[in-house]
Amino acid sequence: MQPTWLPTLSWVSLAVGVVSFAVVLVDTYLYGHRQPVRVMEIVWLVTVLYVGPAAVRLYWNWGRPEALTPSPRTDRPHRGIIVTQVSRCGAHCALGFVVAEVALYGFDLSRGALWIGYAGDYLAAVTIAVLFRLFEGPRRSLAEVWRALATVVKVELVTITAFEAALFVWLTLAHHMVFPESPLRLDSPTFWFAGQIGLIAGFVTAWPAASWQVGRGLSGGTR
Structure with a gap:
């Protein structure tokens, strides 16, 4: 039986994820801090949704400065490039997780x-990554x-695969060891909480x- 807490x-x-999402949403669209690469707006919104306040800090340090420049910067610090790479691949995996599980x-x-x-999660993540790259370009x-x-x-692909591997390991543990007496179902908040933990992992x-x-x-090409 699932514990009451x-x-x-x-x-x-x-809820913390939703509040974090709202903070970045307001900064992006209400205050007009639009990303030079539009898909990065989706990336940051998805990242803060599952990581929470820590990702808001990452956005403030690395995402928002990009919005203050007219075009993608070519002089970003090494750490900023890594943050963007992980956030971008993580967004693919998070969206893939939601799309595949709902389907x-x-x-x-x-x-x-x-x-x-x-x-399904992995294929959806790769498909979304391809779509993001496709819609960055001028032609279809x-x-x-x-x-x-x-x-x-x-x-x-390497980063996506590492991300997905950790997610799958955690979900396996969640299903068989962490929550063995309370099956994780999509219509339960615990399912999405477990998914949130897996995405952070x-x-x-x-x-x-x-x-x-x-x-x-x-x-190259990660912005």
């Missing part, structure tokens, strides 16, 4: 083997889709992978 903790954690729930496949959900064509896919494979785990990619010059 767990739903309350889940709602509080989710599986809608088709009544959420009660199947965990690997089905993991495969089949050739641009392949170019976007190639860019994702080259500069983001993914963010932390992806940092070394992003640092490695940046160090090898494999983060």
